[in-house]
Amino acid sequence: MNKVHFDKHRCKGCGMCVLFCPQKILRMSAGLNDQGFPYPELTDPDRCTACGMCFRMCPDCAIQVDKDGVKIKDKKETTDVTK
Amino acid sequence: MPTLKRTNVLTEVRTHYCPGCGHGIAHRLVAEVIEELGIREKTIAVAPVGCAVLMYDYFNCDMTECPHGRPPAMATGIKRTQPDKIVFTYQGDGDLAAIGTAETIHAANRGENITVIFINNAIYGMTGGQMAPTTLTGMRSTTSQDGRGEHGEGPPLKVCELLSTLDGVCYLERTAVSTPKDVNATKRAIKKAFQNQIDGRGFSLVEVLSMCPTDWKLSTAQSVDFVNNEMKEAFPLGVYKDKG
């Protein structure tokens, strides 16, 4: 199950989440939401560390991150930058 | 259990802010602080004139909106008559540092026990990109088309530096919302500014350097770079006053 959830209808397509994703696993969609904006998509959900960078930088509160049950795969990738 | 999600202190209304605008981040941080401090039902917010004028649609607390530049005066009237409530103003650079300079300075110097969130994006956003008091030297705007500073505009006004000379002020910090680290620092500063009011310490102001991609005519990435490279140089981050 994905740890990061996008409310694509709130998204304005600014791409801030893509810019700040440390894993570089986000991209903007080819399609548009009901406001006419592209929205983020996960390219590799398994590599998401639920670090919360995208949540921190989203100006539209369009992102939710579930941090519980996050498995530590690689120590380098699990530094919690939100603290 | 979701651990990072939008706070209920914000309403469900989608904001009118442009893509990549820093107001949305600042709104979320203020709302999270209100939630964490448990003060939503005691809070009265004063919105400015400018891009943030519609913030009364976005916050789930008592809200008012004020003539341009007068929020610190209005907040004075609210806080003096309701000292047990939490009163904050949220103002842009035109509102706080141009038309409302007198209200800002005097509320600060009186040590009004209020919290001021000052969003500095170096431009008039709502009216379409005119020169702000904080527009950088050399920066182009629709009213400084050859770049500020060549035609008697003067250099950008540094609010934290200016207010730091006033004995009545409790707390001044300049932060940014252009990196996750800066966002975290901004939240900490906003929380401190509200806690100061709860503790009755007096006037606290957090200046937040923020992106305005639309009126800067830059992409999201370029806007972030502009804050990190240009704005932080003109407006150094840090604590300018802390009475402790």
Next chain:
Amino acid sequence: MGEKILLKGNEVMCEAAVQAGCRFFAGYPITPQNEVPEYMSKRMPQVGGIFVQAESELAAINMVFGASLSGARCMTSSSSPGISLKQEGISYIAAAELPCLIANIQRGGPGLGNIRASQADYFQAVKGGGHGDYRVIVLAPASVQEIYTLTMNAFDWADYYRNPVMILGDGISGQMAEPVEILPYEPIVDLPAKDYILDGCAGRKPRVVKTLVLRPTDGLVTHNEHLQGKYKRIEAELSLCEEYETADAEIVIAAYGITARIAKGAARLARKKGIAVGLIRPITLWPFPSDAFAAVAKTAGQILTVEMSHGQFVEDVKLAVNGGCPVRFLGKGGGWYPTEDTILEKIESMAAASATIAKGEL
């Protein structure tokens, strides 16, 4: 009977405000109203109220804006140039439908003018003053005792109609000391609950006090229609005026405030000389007591408007009289004030002219 004390008009206004429960005052020094912030700075703390000396009139009116939306009875005062600065805030407060009292102790204008008494802010007071279609209830006391009662009433009307109220005084009545009976405050209307105030949203939905109306598209049209409906109601319910010996008067003087007081003396002198002169004195300048003026115009031969300006109030008199009888004018601005003799002289010339016309000699 209440206690009688000797006080200046400006001080009496303050004490009446305190008696009526005003607990917030913000102001800025300007002559000839300085007694007001001075008195309030001492008196407010005595009753648990708040006095703030603001950095400007702009700040003062917005502090009052904040106090009013907090539910406090509140006021500010100034004199002509300062009232010009307050117009921005007054427009917003009227738009937000909040109660407050604004006192204008008028001085000579335009510009910095002088510090002598004047009535040259009439248009600004009764026609709006700031931007947009709004009205402020405007009261014109003619004695220190009336300053006392009208100030207390002003707070009731402000709360009742949720509208700013202005005391339009002048440098003479503000500075003049007279014995005044300090009567206890009794509300003259059923005061509505202040269910619009911002006091934190504990146990209720959040409230918004705002004046920007963008949605729906015709929202501001609707809001304006609502305001106009309220103004119509105020016009129907609150037009006040005093008439003095108008029933048989051949000439009726129209005047307000301190000018009316001088005019009453002139009317008495005229009666002694055998000229039947009366007085009509609006107590509310907005709403204007048009019906009373129209009625007087039916019985009077002529109306003489006297004011301390070059002709502002006279326009409303003419509108109300609507051609019912000739309306003459005596007035000057810049600190000029009429004496009883000046008015009497004008009355005598009017009486002589009408006698000549009656004889068919013209």
